[in-house]
Amino acid sequence: MDFMQLRSDKGKQHLPLPPLSRLIALAALSLSLVACQSSSSSSSSSPSMPSSSSSSSSSPPSSSSSSSSPSSSQSSSSSSQSSGQTQSTPNSPSSQSGQQSSQGSAAGSQPSANSGSAGQQPGQAGRDGSSPAAQGSQQGSQSTGSAAGSTPTGTLSNSPGQAAGSQARLPGAGSQSGSADRAGSTGDLDSGTSQSSGGGLGRPSGDYSLDTLPDGVLSGGSGSEDSNGQASSGSGDGVAQPNGNGAMTAQERGEVLDEQLRRGYETFDGFILSERERAQAESNAAGSSAAGGSAGGGGGGGGSSSSQPQTMPESGAPPSAVLASSLPPGVSSSPPPETFPAPEDIPNGRDDDVVARQLREAAMNEPDAQLREALWQEYRNYTGIGEDQ
């Protein structure tokens, strides 16, 4: 009984305490609510990124930043790629998940960078994707992509650094975006949550634009900068330049376009040099020993600036004589393909377009009679000769 009284007394004694615990509980609840609000707001701020936002909950800053960057519509595919990869590493411990997700996003950002750049300048899409020589620029875009995705972990700070380095090699755009990436990388390291909170503070579409992002909104100056940097770089890689009109300064835009021009140069140079190599090899095969004169012209030696006067020897004949004799054996290098005359009803083809010419060439070079006739028939169909007749 005493024991019971004692317990009831204890209970009475504890009666006055509940308000404190309630207050604490309420405070904890409010804090959690605040936290919940911020997270929900961050996810709501990236409506176009379905899976990335969910993954962002596990590795919040990186995914949220990446999700925010692609906010411009075109990058959704690229971002979904990166998010897909982040999800594909579920077993990784949380400490590693940041790294892996960032790596994943980096890996995923390669295609996204390409597609992003393709999306940026509509007219350039094909070029960007197809330019084989534009490794440097691709590196640059990759690095920006990785920067966007990788910022959460310290290890990833290397990649942006590398990215900046690789970009620095490329004149123009690389330097600026590279610096932006650096800022972004450092800022991201401590701004993972701040970003989300920044988003919570409500920037409905603020991710899109450098100009529209109020600096004061974000928690830290650096944080805001790198969120900007990420946004710009992310959108720049993935999307950016399409609507980047508003997002990029004229100088930045000019640099990006310059970069495109440079990529075009690389592609063109590679193409034209290989074509020259081929043409010179054929020319040499046609009579390397031939005509000094023609040698000058074809000039193997002439190289790109080929024919210097001195390299154009007079001429020709002995070699031409030699040429005749050397042609048959010269077969080893590149014998001229045997040609077969066109059928009677085929006109001379001087007005043919490229396709018709290719058909004609294929037909003339086809040793198999049946195939040759089929090709000629195709030629007739294409050029409408059969219809005329």
Added chain:
Amino acid sequence: MSAMTALTVQQAKRILGVGLLALILVACNTHTVKSTSYTPIVQDSQDVPEELLLDVGVAIFDPGIDEVAKRDEETTNPEIRVAESRYAPYLLAETLQRSANWGIVRLMPNSESPMDVYINGTILQSDGEAMQMRIEVSDSSGREWYTKVYDEVISQFSYEPSQRQQADPFQVIYNKISNDLLEYRNRNLTDEQIVEIRTISELLFARRFSPEVFDSYLTTNRQGNLAITALPAETDPVLQRVRDIRERDFMFIDTVQDYYATYVRQMRLPYDTWRALSYDETITLRELRDSAKRRFIAGTAVVLGGLAAATSGGNYATQTGGAIGVGAGAYLIKSGFDKQAEARIHMDALEELGESLENEVAPRVFSLDDRTITLTGSVEEQYAQWKEVLAEIYASEVGDI
């Protein structure tokens, strides 16, 4: 009676005179002057600084098929003309380059790429014995330098292997063109004008790629020629980009030169063989034709004289003489026909030769054109993209977007 005798003597004299004239006509051979002298390439005596060297673009020649004389129509093979229209300008470009009087000299695949000096040509005749071409020269401002017809008749000597080793049988024509160009430049162009021409061609190229920027730098004067209104800054980034692209345009043109070099090498042997054979046939044909023509004229004259003597002759001797004259004239005319038939054989031989070469070179011409057009298409596609990028750069710099 004496008057009658005098008439007869006079008529006999006339008949004799006509007969002699006919003989002279028949015997008369055409006299062709053939040049065996060699005109070397003249090199400018003074060293020209690089910035004063004009780049020369030689266009593919006009085959001149529309201008073939009627009598040559049968012996002129259009396909060979087309082949020559790519062969001859290459040799001209090579000659000009060798002269060292110019900057780069290129055979141009099209007229899109501006050069300082343009050379257009039309082949008027080419039969192995003679070559005739009309050359028109202008510069990038549109000013016509001159138009001149060059022709050369060569001797069989030019086809001898020892000579052929030295140069093309008609190399003299190309040397003369080169020398005339040099002379014109030295006589008519000041250094300032040369610099202006070079600048105009650069601005033309720049205008092709960025018309919104460079349109205003050029204007057309009252003579219809281009003139410079202002100059872009040397540090103008757009100009730098355009120069980068122009370097690549030169690379493209250089690549096409390799195509042409291959073509010329492949064509040289069969073409030379054809020209050497055509040379003989052409001379024989011309001689036969001329001989036939003379025989027709002489025969006709003799027949007419004979007829006159036979009809108006007062005595037997005159009438007999007239009859003989008619017979002789008829024989001359018949021999004229024989010569014509013989000429026909040689004409056929020439046609056969032409067809033979045509079979040899036509596929090569086709292949050359095909490759050139294909490469040009690819390059133009790239150029179109660059133009877009340059336009975007300009727009972003101007704040247009």
